[in-house]
Ligand SMILES: [Fe+2]
């Protein structure tokens with residue numbers, strides 16, 4: 655499926671391609687591998703962010719492509735519900751504390767502590783490849799929800815996003831700081847350099863944001879997702895920074911993580927109390943959507959982290975196939 659899309663994006667839509675996409679039955683989507691499902695969704699959503707060049711953009715609102723994406727989303731949505739499992743019932747007034755508790759660092763196995771203490775530079779670079787599918791365009795996915803939120807919660811949402819975009823200072827966008835990290839470590843910095851190398855579990859963590867951002871009815875889930883991105887982030891970023899310092903990374907290589915130690919200590923409070931807390935007070939019927947978004951995000955993140963940790967413990971790469979760190 656992903657191969658069909660990659661081929662199609664090489665030229666503007668033609669009747670032949672359109673009918674090829676329309677002819678793909680739901681039963682075929684049911685049997686796609688996770689890798690193919692997630693890569694196909696990643697390609698469909700990528701058009702929203704102009705990721706694949708001018709020619710591919712002609713496909714953005716092409717009805718056969720939208721139809722295919724919706725058929726993929728039926729399966730994706732069902733899998734997200736299964737992943738979230740039975741959701742707790744959370745009182746509107748207790749929502750911020752619930753989120754803070756869900757996102758707090760836990761003892762035991764931890765990707766960030768492994769990267770801090772034990773990872774080789776090659777493993778750290780693999781981790782950056784996984785992160786690149788999100789962080790090279792950090793904040794852009796979540797910006798999709800801004801026009802969908804009104805009233806309580808919007809000022810905090812916009813404040814968080816403004817910081818993510820560097821507060822108006824050129825070169826300080828978090829995506830640019832991440833690019834600097836990749837560059838300092840001799841890795842490729844162009845968006846898309848690694849998306850075919852990372853497994854489904856990492857693409858899923860980004861696809862879920864695009865999915866929530868595509869539909870207004872998922873705005874609560876999107877805010878729950880953003881909250882989980884912010885809560886506890888300063889703790890893991892301190893570990894990431896310390897790991898790079900241990901591995902003798904240059905000062906510029908860990909600036910991205912340093913920035914998050916400072917910014918996300920503030921963002922987690924803003925996200926839990928001022929953004930999510932105020933939003934659900936004004937929209938109490940959406941509290942369960944927010945809980946869903948937060949729970950599924952936490953679980954998907956944990957699965958991706960566990961995949962990296964267990965691959966490395968087996969002495970294997972966490973990347974797809976034979977991919978290895980492609981030094982630029
Ligand atoms: Fe950030």
Ligand SMILES: [Fe+2]
Nearest residue numbers: 884917918921
């Ligand atoms: Fe942040």
